[in-house]
Amino acid sequence: MLMPKRWRDRTTVRAVHDDDIENLLRDLGIFDDVLEGKLTCDVCDEQVTLAKVGAIFVRDGVVRIACTNEDCCAVAFAQKGR
Numbered sequence: 001m002l003m004p005k006r007w008r009d010r011t012t013v014r015a016v017h018d019d020d021i022e023n024l025l026r027d028l029g030i031f032d033d034v035l036e037g038k039l040t041c042d043v044c045d046e047q048v049t050l051a052k053v054g055a056i057f058v059r060d061g062v063v064r065i066a067c068t069n070e071d072c073c074a075v076a077f078a079q080k081g082r
């Protein structure tokens with residue numbers, strides 16, 4: 001999957017707020033995947049629906065999402081700066 005270049009080199013953790021999650025997911029080109037239930041939490045492998053996206057981050061040039069589970073968000077945020 002190609003992502004916008006400005007995302008590619010980042011290892012950014014983004015806490016998701018309801019208002020901008022849709023735009024953010026669209027920006028990353030994964031909105032449809034989330035809607036269709038294709039994505040899973042990078043930490044616990046649970047299916048992540050739109051309402052359950054807790055954090056979005058990039059690792060190894062791949063956009064990953066974590067569910068709203070506290071532990072998963074904690075792991076996602078721990079990726080920062082790596």
Ligand SMILES: [Zn+2]
Pocket residue numbers: 041042043044045046066067068069072
């Ligand atoms: Zn999770």
